[in-house]
Structure formats: C-alpha cells, structure tokens
Amino acid sequence: MFREYGLDDVNMASYSVLLSYPDGPNMVRLVDAESGLVLAESSPKQPPLYAPEESRDDVPYSFNAYAAPGNVSGRVVYANYGRQEDFNYLVANGIDIAGKIVIARYGMIFRANIVNYAEALGAAGVLLYTDPADFALDGQDAVYPSTVMMPPSGTQQGTVKLTDGDPLTPFYPSIESAFHIPEEEAAIPKIPVQPLSYEDAYFVLNSLGGPEVPVAWRGALNITYRVGPTQLARYVNMEVHTHNVPAVIHDVIAVIRGAEEPDRYVILGNHRDAWIFGAIDPSSGTAVMVELSRVLMRMRNETGWRPRRSVVFCSWAAEEYGLVGSVEYTEQFRTQLHSRAVAYLNMDLALLGNYSLKASAAPLLYEVVWEAAKLVANPDATEAAAGRTTVYDTWLARKPDPVYSTRPQVELLGSGSDYKGFLYNLGIPSLDICYNHDESVPGWYPLYHSLYETFAVVDELYDQGFLFQAALARVWGLVAVSLSDPQLLPLSLQEYALFISDVQQQILQDFGQLMTDNNRTFDHFLDAGRSFSARVDQFTQELLFVDLDDDLAVRRVNDQQMLVERSFLDPQGLPGRADFNHVVLAPSASDAYSGTAITGLTDALHAIADAGPDDDIAALWRTLDEHLAAVTSIIYSSAMSLTLQLW
Template identity: 30%
Template sequence: MDQARTTISKIFNGEPRSYTRFSLTQNMEGGDSQVEMKLAPEVEEEVGTNGVGEHLNHQSQSPYRRKPSRTPKNIFYLIAVTLLIFIIGYLIGYLVHRKQDKSSPTCDQTDDQAVAGRVADDEDSSWTGSYTPQLDWSDVKKLFGDKLTVSQIEASLREFASNDHRAGSPGDEDLANKVLQRFRENNLKTWDDKHYVTLQVPPTSASNSLTFRGQNLGPLQGYLAYSASGSAEGSVLYAYYGRVEDFEDLEDNGVGVSGRIVLVRAGGRISFAEKVANAANMNASAVLIYPDPADYAFSEGTHLFGHVHLGSGDPYTPGFPSFNHTQFPPARSSGLPNIIAQTITASMAKSIMGKMGGRTAPRSWIDGGLSGVLYKLGEDSDTATVQVNNALANTRIHNVFGVIKGVTDPDRYVVIGAQRDAWGPGFAKSTVGTALLVELAKTISYMVREGRFVPRRSFVFASWTAGEYGNIGATEWLESYLPSLSMKAYSYISLDGVVAGTTETFKASASPLMNGLILDTMKEVYTVHDPRKTIFAQVGEPKWEGVVLEDMDMSNPAYPFTTFSGIPSVSFRFSAGQAKGVYPFYNTLLDTRENLNSATYGNVAKVARAAGQVAGHMALRLVHDHLIRLSVEQYDQIIRKRVIQINGKVNVLLQNGRLPANFTPQWLISAMGSYGRGARSIYSAIENSDLEDTEHCRLLNDRLMRVEANLLSPYVSPIDSPFRHILLGSGQHTLSALVENLDALKSTSEPGDVDRLLNQFAQATWTIQSCANALAGEVWDMDNNI
C-alpha cells in the first residue's frame, strides 16, 4: 500500500509529498468557524511556525508547476489500486447491508423494537419473535382483554385448589412446583428462593386448653401462632374488639385490666396481633379471641386460626433474612407478645359470657349476636385458666419467581405477587390469587412472545409462602435483597384476597403514589353484573377516595413492601353482601370454593377475571408508558395536612407554656414547602421533556420511583423499627407518633419529653427535606432553604 500511495502521489503531484494533518476547531462562541492546519512533523521542523503561511502562499501563487509523469507503469498501478478499492468497498457495503436486514429496525419501528431485536437474540431472553411498532394503550388493553379469558381462569382455579397446603408442607411444595412448571411452559425465566424460618405450630403432643370456673370447655383446635407459651389464670374481662379506645373506655369507667384474661371479639378492623399488643400494654395476663355471630355468618363451633406477631417476616430473624447454613446471633422481634393468646369458638364464648357477672358493658358494646347473653364486663369470681403449648419448628419455605424482561429498562420491574399457603383450603385467600398470577404471566408472555406488545420495563411474578404467619415469604425476600430491590423494583401489586364477593364493591389499600393509577384503572375495567358500567361508574362518587381507599394496616400483604422496602404497592378486593364488607371465612377451614361461590352468586371465575383485569391494567400501564405512573403530588397533600395539624398543636402548647418559648415548627413547615416545590419541579421537567429520549425518561423515572424509599427514616434501625416509613409506618419516627407525643405534653412538660420531641422534629424535618431534594433532581437543583 505504501508503494501504491507513492505511485498515486507521483501521478498527481509529480513527486511524493509529506501528508498534511487538519484539525478543525469550531468556534463555540457563535463566530465563524476557524481551521487550524497542522503539518507533518518534518514539515514543521523545516519551515517553522512563521514559515507555514509563506510556504503555502508560495505554492499557491507560483506560475511554475512540475508536470506529473504519466508512464504506462504508473497508469497500470492506478488502475490496479482503483479496482482493489472498489472490491473492498463493495464487500464492506454488502456485509453491512446484510446485517441491517437481519437486525435493524425499519423506518417505521421505534427504538424499543431495535432493542427488542437484540434482546430476542440473547440466549437469556425469555421470549423471541418478530416485532411490530409499539402498540398504543388502547390496543394493549384490547389484546390483554382478548387473551385473559374466564375459561382459562376456571381451569387454573381447579388446578391450584388444595385442601392442605400449609407453609412448608408437602402440599405447599407441590403447588410451588406447579407454579414453577407453568412459568416455564410460558417461556418465563424462572428461579426460586429458599429460606429456613421459625414457625410456631400447634402442639404435637399436649393440646391447648381452657377452663372456666373449673369447667373444661373442650379441645382448642384453632390457635394463634407466636403466642407466648405456658399457662395464665385470672378473672375474665370483656373488652369488646380490644382496640385502644376500648381499653380507654374501661379505664374511664374505673375497670382495671391488669392481671385479667381479656375476652375480645375478632374483627373491629384491627388484626389479632394488634388486639394482643393492646392487651399486653394494659398488663393483661392473656387474651381470648372469638368470632361473634354479629360479625361472622358461620356456625358457632367454627375455629379461628392466625398469628399474633406485631410485625412481618420471621420474628426470630428480625430485619435480616433467614437463609440456610448461616449462623445468626439469638434474636427476637420486639413485636412478639409476652402474654398468652388463643382463639376460641363462639359457642365457648357463649358458655363463658352467659355466666359472667359484673356491670353491664357500655351500650355500644352490646350489639353482639350471642343468643341469651347479656354482655357483662365480668367480675373477680369469673376465673379462667388458659394453657398454650404451641411448638417452634424450623421450616424450609420456597418462593417461586418468573420474569418477563423489558426492552428499554429491563433492570426496572413491577412485581406481581400472590400468597400460596393457607390454614385449610384457603380458596379465597390464596387459590384465586395463585391462579390469577399464573394466568397473568401466561397472557402477558403471549402478548410479548407473539410480538404484539413490547414492554419497556420488566415483570416479575412471585409466588410466596408462609403468608399466613405474617407475610414471611415476601418479607424474607425483601430482607434478602433490600439494597437491590429498593433501587430497581418500582411497584408491587398484590393478588391476595382479591375476590371476596361480587364486583359491586371495590376497595383498595395503596401507597398514595398509586392513587392516580387506581383511578385510571377503575375507569377502564367493567363490572360483572353490568358489562356496560365501569368500576368508577359503579362507585358513582366525585370523591372516590373516601369510598374506595382504605388505610393499609400491618396485616396487609402489601404493607412490608411500602413501609419496610420503600416500594410503592397496592392491594385491592371485590366484596359485597358480607357483614361490614369483610369475607367471613378468612382464617377458618371454611374458606372453600363452595362458600366463595355463594358470596359471588356462582361467578367466581368471572369476578376473578375482573380482578385480573385490574391487576393487569395497572401492571401493563406501569411498563408501557414512557414515564412510570406515580402520583408524587399525593404525598404533598398528605404531608401538608399532617404539618398543619402539628403546627396547630404546637401553637396551643406554646400558649399554655408546655413548650420552650423559642420552640418553632418552622423547619418542618419549610421542609413541607420544599417537597411541594420538588413535586412541581418534576412535573415541569416532564412537561418540557422529549419522551422519545430514552435516557432522559430513565432519569425522570428514577426520581419518581425513589420518592417512597426516601420517606423511610434513615435515623432508626430496620431491626428495631422495620416499618420506617414516616407517614405509613409504625414507631416513634412517624409523624403520627409526633402528634401523639404533642397530645401527651398537654398533661406533662418534663424536660425529657421535650428533648425527645425536639429530636422527632429534627428527624422528621430532614427525612422530608431529603426526599424533596432527591425529587428535585441534581445537587445543584436541590432546595435546602431551612
């Protein structure tokens, strides 16, 4: 090539010349472009810096030029080199064109399809196929509705129905393998997650027992996991639902609780664990829980099952995962009760309360359904003895997962999960959710595999176990991968208990970030009894939040995702016809297909399809849109409401001299304003953004998805206070606790109380301010005007 180059130079210039290198420098100030010409080193050395212009001028102005020599030999070399260059160029062009035909998108395809082609060629990809241009949302909805059918859901309901699938049992393992197989059949990438957890199971030898006034009331088949073991003796006290306000009513009426066995009704919109914790705080010796006929429409001999761990996950590895072959120091969750707790039947409660003396219960407490019972509070002679012999068992549990990978941001994913275990048949509690989980995975996989739908982000389908013991399977997974999940999982949709009646009543519990998505979904999914009417039209209320939304309590399967991991989550249900809107057969052995058929008027599969559409629409929307649909302005309203409430209480205490004169809530008020400005700033950025800019959308999405996690208090330990969310969690770091402490200061103003309050204000202020800073964007955009 050197010889050819020399020859060409001779032909055109008559002699070889030194090559000249050109460096073009654009004038970025807006002036004309300038050209810097840099000669070869040997030329620079010969002419020097000042000689370059003179040399070039001399060459351009000289009237004399040496004519190039055109000999036959040189002409031959010229032809040969030209032909060689032509052949090389042709081969390069052919190869490039062929590669483009194979993998490049056409002009009608988006960037997503270009990436889709590359993902489809990846050996780890869970789907392949040819890709059409991205569907708009209306087409996605129609395709999904066509593929999610009642007949397929019915088949899955039959496949996953089981009478024995307690956590860690052979029946539970069998269902896990079925789910895993179904995921694989539908081309999902699968894996599992095993943990060794401590469950508390019914006694294997001696049984739990209860005597009242020396009479044995029979074997106790139901039980409450994580009760304290041993025996307790004392007089029985009726305490209605065992809520905080119920114990306050007893105190106001001069009725002591300390040392007594408290008898409470199940229900009351609080969990078994909360009832036991409330009684323990009043120094009760034991708690008996029964289903009153006024609340539960089943026979008086029905036994209840549940747990009393005021927390989530394995209570013997609080805050960290329970993996096998890993040694942990002895640990115990602060949410484990130190008193005995046991369920009894309504007939047993009737035997006790029919013989109890003492004063009559408050008027609002005598609405029970036990026939022939006067509902008295009890007296000292109403003594009972409770014996609990539950046993701890180290049990292997098995979570199962499948993934459908996204295209643009495959490392960002929405998680859809369902509990697999149950105390008995658990048809409404777990079978419906498991069947829907598999059918959603199948339907969405088909949409992607056939090339009709290109998800920007990924789907993770999760089948949990040990949910009946306090969301253990899901929580252990969260604890195992918390740093990764808090950065990549941007939402969780629970399928637990989604069908508890017809579609007449729709209820949802969610992170406020999900409220806008819930509203949009309600406007798109139709009811079963009237296919022309959407769920939103069924609600028929302009202020739908008050009709549909419920507080997310600790027993909710979505609770640990939001309050422990900072992942926006949602759970929902259809229900109608039950007392107080609660499906009566949860936590019993009567949660069967037959009873759910009765609650849905024989339309279980049809209502399940409507529930599948709700979950599917939310999940598809979260992966379809350029920007993740999270409503950050909702927290602005909640924070503002809380801070205004706190400010009012502070002003009252200042006026009463209960707080130092220099105390001010101004810092917290300023943090509230910063969050509002941060929310407005991201919406302004969205309005002024090019949504086809993939990288810019990713940056905006990262800001949106971190809001929930940034509301977790960094000032408390996840072991001591696992639910660190300052608005939705529990503990002294929350704004609710701050309000309670302000109320407590009305009666006392000890220096220690004031100091604790000041720390609460500082921690709440900087948690909200840090969230506002992250929402605003980069460091130079942050607002720290406090």
C-alpha cells in the same frame, strides 16, 4: 404453573425460619372451683357443616400462631375489642388485669395488638372470639352455608406475633449465614392465646360477674355482658399446645424479562399459605395472579409483545405467620430492590365482597389505578344497566373520595400484607387491590381464617361465574402494563404533593394550638411541604420537554421519579419503631391493620396530648422535637431529589 406457562426465569428463595403449630388439642374449660368439675369445654376443631373438604382428616386444631404453650387457670375479664381505650376503661374502673385471663372480641384491631396490650398489663392468657354482633349480622340462623356470615362453630385463627418476618433474625434474612437470637429474646408472646367460636365463648362470657358493660361493649350473644371477673365459684382453664418449630419456607419468583430495561422491575405478589383452605385468603388472589401470568405469556407468544421493563411474579410463603416470606426476601435482596424496583403491586386476596373495587396505595400510584379501572368493563350487570359501564364508574359512585368527591377513594396501606417490606423499609411505591364489601354495613368478611372459607363460598355466594375476579385481573394487569411499558413512568407526583399538603394541614388543625401553647411551631415543617409541592410542579413541567429519543434523558427523569418514594425513608426508623423507615406512610402504632400518614409525628403529638400525671412529659417533647426535625429535613430532601442540585 409459571414454568408451564414459559416465563423466562422461575426460581425459589428459601429461608429457615421459626413457625408455630399445635401438637395437640388446645382446650378452654370452665371449671367449678370447689369440685374441680369441668362445666363446659371448647371444641378442639371446627366441625364440618357443608363443603366436603371440611371433613378432611388433616384439618388442624384451632390455634393462634406464636401463642406460648402452657396450662393456666384464672378468673376472666372481658376487654371488648381489646383496644388501648378498652384496657384504659378497665384500669380506670379498678378492674385488675394482672393474673387474669382476658377475653376480647375480634373486629376492630389486629389481634397481635390485643395480646400485646393484655400481656403488658400482666394477663395470664388471652381468649379471642368472634361475636355475632360483628360476624353474624342478621342473626345466628342466617349464617354459613346459606350466607357468608360466621356460624356459631366458626373460629378465626391467625398470628399473634406483632413484628414481621422471621422472629429470630430481625432486620436480616434468615439464610444459612444468619445470626439467630435466642427464642426467649424474640418479640413473640410469652402467654397462652387461643381463639374461640362464639358458641364456645358463650360459656366463658356467661360466667362473668362484676358490673354490666357500657352499651357500646355489648355483643349479640343471649347473655348479660359483664366486665368480670369470673364468679368466685368458677374459673377458666387454658391448655395450649401450640409450639414454635423451625421450618424451611420457599418463595417462588417468576420473571418476564423486559426488552429494553430488564433491570427495572414491576413486581406483582400474592401469598399462597392459608389458614386451612383459604379459598378467599389467599387463593382467590393466587388464582388471579396465575391467570394473569398465563395471559401475559400468551400475549407475548401470539403478538411478540414484551414489556419494556421486567414484570416479576412473587408467590410468598408464610405470610399468615407475619409476612415471613416476603420480609425475608426484601431483607435479602434489599439492594437490588431498593435501586431497581419501580413498584410493588400486591393482591392478598381478590374478594372481600362484590360491591366495589377497593384500592390502597402510595399516592404515586393513584393515577395508574384510576386509569386502569376506567378501561375494564363492569362485572356487575345491575350497575352496567344503570349506566355505570366500567369498574371505575361503580367505584366512584360507591366509594368517592371523602374530600375530592369527583374521584374514587384510594385508601392508606396498613401493614397487613406483603407490601410491608417493599414500601415501609425500601421505599418502593406499593398497591393492594381487591373487590370489597359494602362498608356502610359493619363487618369485614366474616368467614375470615375459618374452616368454612371454602371454594363453595366463592363459587356460590361471592362470585358466581368468577366475573368479579376476572375484572380484577384485568385492572391489576393493566396497572402492571402501565408501569412496565411506557418510556416515561406515569407516577403521580402531584398527587403526592397534594397528599402531603392535606396531611400537614390536618396536623396543624389538630395540634397547632398545642404547639403554640408550648412555644413551638410547625413553620419549618409546613415550608418543607410547600418546597416539595413547588419542586413537583417544576419537575412536571420539565417532563413535557424530555427528548424521548434520548435514552439517557429518559432514564434520568425516570430515576428521579423512582427516587421520590425512597427519599421519605429514615434509616433510624420511626420513634420506638425501628422496623418502619417511611416517615410519610406507615401503619398505626396501635393497630397494625390501619394505615396512617406522617405516623411518627402524629403518634408523638397524640402521646403528649393524652399524657397523664405519671408520664415523663419532658421525654415526650424531646421525642416530638427530634422527629419533627427529622421529618422536616426528609421532606426538604425529597424536594431536592427532583433537581440536579447538590447545594
């Protein structure tokens, strides 16, 4: 499509990587311990319900990528959402995980974190299922195809690899010259893992003995939820045929060259691989990106417009396996991207619902997305009739910032999509954007990664007439043009200063007494934040007097703005997390889906605050002291990046 539309350059970046597929049906069975009789077994595939494509012969067996193959049997323990606190509850109540099969429900944290916690406690295998309490909110009769809720036979698939990129070439691109570590050394699970529908999870959960679960652990199946283990007369068998296999993947890179600064890149990206049909994830986003490239080329051809800076479209491969295509690309082209990329604008998918715009971004991009949303007509006719005529109006009304209520909320990025390598490793300000559901109602988009994520869902249930996707394309395109066209980059330096100040005050409020009680202080850390804010204010004033006829002066101040995000990188990485270098923005260590701020520091403080009698408290304080000093130094350095001083 990019070549058909006439973009200036269209090329592929190819990588030899390790992927994962089943070579036979993955089965879960409930077995009578005395007779060996199979009492119940899971369905190897999700059955067709509505859309014609659901009946295709090439629909794969249900699986979790990078699960270890194996045939294991054991008693089962229920771990609720599989969070650290859920496993802590089991251990505190004398429930032994070692040698057991853990069953946990999707809905709170990244599935790979669940598997990582279970494996660390010695689990023999993990079962992951979608409970109707989270995925069929109006009952099991009000589900797909009549609603967007998960039917009883639906299975959420997905990777259970916790790291990103090719697992055999960590930190470096998987090109022909690459060194590959042995597969047994790779950071992938060593135990079988398998997803289940709630129809199949029923027979596993209904077999559990032991005490009843806490109220918050109860789902919506018609059973008494118990922690387990399985009754002595029964056990569960997992037969998993998922294998890791070498494969060649191809990223597609297309460029509209900039007229005056072709060596500065505004990059837009979406992945094209999917769990089965992927009409929402990623194809709704793919459609928007392809259409936007067509519109920009038509604008160029009909008006002679060409962006000042290059606009780059990236179609990523193997994102669903753990951001493989984009991470390998950022590893291979790290030097060019680190020095030349203005911003990375991601659209993993276009639709989680049709309630409001949702934007997650580095603070430098706050203002450009707010301003873009103000210029796009509201696709929601009811909202427009109520006087909220733009995308921004509904966004503000339905998702105001919880602290600064006069503007819409822009959320923190996690690491669930292809911005990871750009922001957290290369320091390129990043944005992820989509239309969202009403977050006051529990649940994400329930058909996520299932067979039933079909075109019919988008066309009939989410976005009839594709009005919301068209509006999103306009917002995304305006953000791209706002960053690629003007002489001076419109980056939100003052928003970044405010963001850091707010985070510092929250850390002081949460942990100031802990520091005081242990003869430590945040004084230098807070002073670094004040220094950054003061320097931002001074630089913002200097921008008003830049001679726009002086190309070198314009380039200099733009380079200084671009340097700000890069200046927050620590080449040593965060404590215990060498694959994350950004000290201000990083995903949660306990849930890769969730973004946090000054993460290494807050993780270290939480580790001390939550330390038990068996923890090495001196080592925890050493980690805290070292990282606090590093973050403080880096924030001071970032302030200096906005000056011409070397002293």
